[in-house]
Amino acid sequence: MSALTVDVEDYFHVAAFENNIKSSDWPKMPVRVEQNTYRLLEMFAEQQAQATFFLLGWVAERYPQLVRAIHEAGHEVASHGYNHTKATQQSRSEFAADVTDTKKLLEDITGAAVFGYRAPSFSIDKTNEWAFAELKAAGYLYSSSTYPVKHDLYGTPDWPQQPYMRPEGIWECPMPILNLAGKQLPVAGGGYFRLLPYWLSKRLINRYLNSSSSPYMFYFHPWEIDPGQPRIRDASAKSKFRHYVNLGKMEAKLTALLQDYQWNTVKQVFDRYHQQP
Structure with missing residues (x-):
């Protein structure tokens, strides 16, 4: 089993457009996230795939029925923070309030505990390691907030590549990378999955599965x-290139991915890593 994850945010929430769209303008934007997420629920049901949905509180507050539909379909509801503010752009107290309030919001909607958190844009690094202590204090069991690659927007290339228990008492499950020819290649999905032909993505995923002792995790x-x-x-x-490349091909690629591998939630796939210490 591999872990299928969805970062539930709309096109106007993304970090790539943060200099073009103010958060105060979000209520005026045509909302697409609700219909797109319901479509994903249909696709996952067709392929009998279970997933973890890392939801923005901004989305959950406006579409609680969507959050309940995710939960009632047997998927895992997890936190992506409230309004996609990078953890590196928040003070410690702002971050603590963000992750605590979003967790409570999601739990109030579903009536079930929320165990997982993913920082927007994988924005936990050496500058804000205190974030793990705040996640632990808020009651999370695991985080999936780091990507051990070199990237202009994020990356912790010298941090562990396998799930590990942080000194703060919370599990960190980093995004999977493939060590190839002395380089750390991102193989976890996102824009790279849209950019590459499916046969190449599949080859890289298979190579990871054959070489790693840790489960595979995909995100989009x-x-x-x-x-x-x-x-x-x-x-x-x-x-614009990063955001729009091959959008028209993504659903077909995703269908192939759902068919070619077995998918479950982070909670299930990484269960042995995020039990209470």
Whole structure:
């Protein structure tokens, strides 16, 4: 079993557009996340796949029925923070309030405990390791907030590549990378999955499965199956390429991925890693 994860945010929440769209403008934007996430629930049901949905509190507060539908379908509801503010852009007290309030919001909607957290843009690193202590204090059992690669927006290349217990008492399950030719290659999905042909992504995933002692984990966003989403025309060429490349091919690629592997929640797949210490 591999872990299937969805970071539930809309196209206007993404870090690539944070300089173009203010959070105060979000209520005016055409919302696509609800319909896209329901489509994912249909696709997962068709392929008998279970997933962990890391939900923004902003989305959950406006669409509680969507959160309940995710939970009632047997998927795991987890936290992605409230409004996609990077952990590196928050003070310790702001972060503590964010992760605590979002966890309570999700638990109030579903009536079930929330165990997992993923920082927006994998934004826990050496500058804010205190975040793990705040996650532990808020009652989380695990985090999936680091990506041991070199990237211009995130990355902890010298941090562990396997799930490990943090000194603060919480498990960190980093995104999977493939060590190849002296390089740490990202193989966890996202924009790389849209960019590469499916046969190559599958080859890299299989190589990871054959070489790693840890389970595989894949991530993507509901907006990635939505080629009809509004275009942010004043964004940089780099940001537009990253966000829009191969959106029209994503649903077919995702269907193939769901068929080729067995998928379950982070809670189930990484169960031995995030039991209470």
